[in-house]
Amino acid sequence: MAHHPHLPKWKETAEKEMKGKSVDTLSWTTPEGITVKPLYTAEDLEGMESVNTLPGLAPYVRGPMATMYTGRPWTIRQYAGFSTAKESNAFFHTALASGQKGLSVAFDLATHRGYDSDHPRVVGDVGKAGVAIDSVEDMKILFNGIPLDRMSVSMTMNGAVIPILAMYIIAAEEQGVSRDKLEGTIQNDILKEYLTRNTYIYPPAPSMRIVADIIAYCSREMPKYNTISISGYHMMEAGANSVLQTAFTLADGVEYVRAALRSGMDVDTFAPRLSFFFGIGMNFFMDIAMLRAARFLWHRLMSQFNPRNPKSSMLRTHCQTSGWSLTEQDPYNNIIRTTLEAMTAALGGTQSLHTNSFDEAIGLPTDLSSRIARNTQLIIQEESEICHVIDPLGGSYYLESLTSSIVSEAQKIFDEIEKLGGMAKAIESGMPKLRIEESAARKQARVDQGLDVIVGVNKYKLANETIDFEVREVPATVRDEQISRLKEIKASRDKKAVEKALADLTSVAKNGGNLLEAALPAVRARATLGEISDAMESVFGRFVATTRCISGAYASGYSGDNNAVTALRRRTTAFLEKQGRRPRILVTKMGQDGHDRGFKVIASAYADLGFDVDISPMFQSPEEAAKMAIENDVHVVGASSLAAGHKLLIPALIEELKRIGGGEILVVAGGVIPPRDYDFLYKAGVKAVFGPGTPIPESADRTLALLEEKYLRRI
């Protein structure tokens, strides 16, 4: 196609409007490194492979189904779970009565990591960030009154996937529903756990075997069940841009396909049941394009395995709007952000969607906030009339260009991963995690300088923040409740049968056989989640992550000599001159809380500001963190807490520090800590609390001021 005849004329007119400046100055480079021009025309689409295709037909750019939402809109599937099975069950019933179509279960972190509620390492975690499940009895309560043959249930479980999926199957069985009728999805995506989500239990090799065993068992026994949900969402929330998200997710997918093929399966027996999960951020067109590009690429990547069934190379996906984009400040703005992101997911052709609640950065959703989140989707589906046309933006010059750019950029990264030997090897090399963390640190620097605007956070700030709505708090008594139920179950079951079933499971772990199948008798016999996990851990061992930390990425986001970074560097150097060493901070994560984005960003940025930064391993107990603080002789410990363990774990840390002679060491805290808990923490001895959205120069300034006050005044 030739130049648009009037393009020079447009340019001339535009440059006149711009008082002589070139229109090229209007181009914008996205974090993905894609240049976005101010105007796209038909000419931009020339020769593009991904343009002018049809939905339901390869390469599926315009949607996996031929009719898309004109037949049936996407499934509204809200992710939820908290406290006990009973509480969560009641929450599910309300949601279903109010228009939700499928369930999606959030488990607590003890469960995720394979611990029963009575384990000493989970004192701060039971029921806090999801529902606590210790045995099949809990699972049965969770689905009480919910017919599992007619309800599609998605479960976010990766680490403890064997006991949880087995408990689900047995709960259904005892409801009278045979497993072949079960519909839904198990996340079962372990690779991204090592990368971003951090609820792994075993090392990669046995974990990949578990994935393959589940794929094998379900493909045979549960034909309507999605055996894996290959997830990019968590990567996005950890900081990945849309190209990284696409490339890493599809590379994970290819790795799973290869694992299944290696275990002897035929590609068409399992590939149609692979599903995906993408995260949708605030760059409206970018993420519409991302979903289209991902479908195109998956089709291209799958062709190397020569599937005969077209469904094998058809990417079907769930989506979730971005929680990271939501703010603690002026939180009602979050409803608007989520609406925009929900539109993105819909226009990108998602098969199901979770929309976040406006209290995302404050606590778990309440009845009110989750109703609004659900209604956001209902209103789009029922009132906006967007569902009448398939891929309504298909053919948009801009969108098609973006789609094609993502395809080529993501393919480059994918090729890089292939060179490293595939995603499992790449993860081992640390490359993807460092890319994501670098992207997160740069983003933080841009937000802290106001270069990327977040309304209410770095522009149009409220003078006074008030929280005039209920905030959910899960009481500490949930743990006691779970513990007493555990005792009951252990007292009433046939001990011999449990022991035998567990020994059989261990033997399958050691000698081969299908682990999911082998876990079923243990679950029937009322073995607990922790026992089943341990039975496998005794053979597989527990995985310990290698924590690496980038340096320089935060500071390099600042330009010039006179900025917050240089000012803080002067102060840390002055501290060194007067005190004989740099301010030394231990940044730690306690409990099973695996949110490490803030932890890494803080560690890396503080080092850039001239602090000596000790980082602890993940999942510390307060005692372990205190021992480290003492040995390393730090001035201050910074506890990063996002999974609601703060009221228990941080005071315990302070107590332990005092007990072992480290009473001098200051303690500050950061993360998702509802403002109403600040006083509680101050009373416990915390010197400063930094909530979501606190610019790093601000928390560093306050932390330094505390140290200057304590150490420099006296000299």
Add this chain to the structure above:
Amino acid sequence: MIQDPQHYVTGVLNRDSLMLAKTITLIESTLPAHQELARTIVDRLLPHTGRSIRVGITGVPGAGKSTFIERFGTMLTAQGHRVAVLAIDPSSSRSGGSILGDKTRMEKLAIDPNAFIRPSPSGGTLGGVGRRTRETLLVCEAAGYDVVIIETMGVGQSETTVASMVDFFLVLMIAGAGDELQGMKKGVLEVADAVVINKADGDNLVRAESAQKEYQSALNMLMPASPNWRPPVLTCSAREGKGIDAIWKTILDHRDKLTESGDLAEKRKAQDLDWMNFLLDDGLRQWFYASPHVRETLPRLRRDVEEKKTSPAAAADSLLAFLQTRNGK
């Protein structure tokens, strides 16, 4: 801060890790007052030092040093040893700050009651890594640690410094990185008491074994430091815990042989002398540059040399003459 040196001395001797940590902080401090206090403490602790096996470990970044120490250290504590680990991490030349992440890779050892791990930033201390690591090592011995391990990154000069303060210097390598021999300076191999090829596991096993042969023939061409010890090349997998005990046996064997031959005592003596010489050189230099006369004159002389008003040699002579006048007084 407590000023009484005895307080620290007693604490360290009582194996109080809090006081050990505080003493190390004093050693690492750049403040003269802290330095002086530290010197007194170290002096008083001196009679209680010298009774550990001192092991230095170096290797390129990512060779698996920390992972190795995790395995090695927990094996030793399980045998009843008390293990101290001193890890030196690079400070950023831009910000001066550092990231001290060693314990994330020594998760078990970090919480072991019979282990003490102290990561230290490489930057910003008087006398450099050499002084304070040496003194820290002594203090750890006084606190009853009978194996002291020093981890240092195999880039820069810190590794030869570390070699000069330990009994056994272990160089950790990985196979398949291509030209490791070039990457690691030859000098490092010359001071190695053993070379260990790590990550001998999985698909890497074969490569590790062939690297072992390569290194062994490379080492055979070097003159051994002692006629009683030929540095062996071993393989291990820190991740899987394979070959770790053989390395410990090698270290013990080295100690036995060299104790018997008297080489070890000689080595420590020579290290002490070297250290004294270093301190002399360093002290002289510091005293010289800190003196008011030099501080005043040097900038002018520099200008003169730049502007060719005087020759470099004459300029240096005129300043050094100052030493003699001081001497004459």
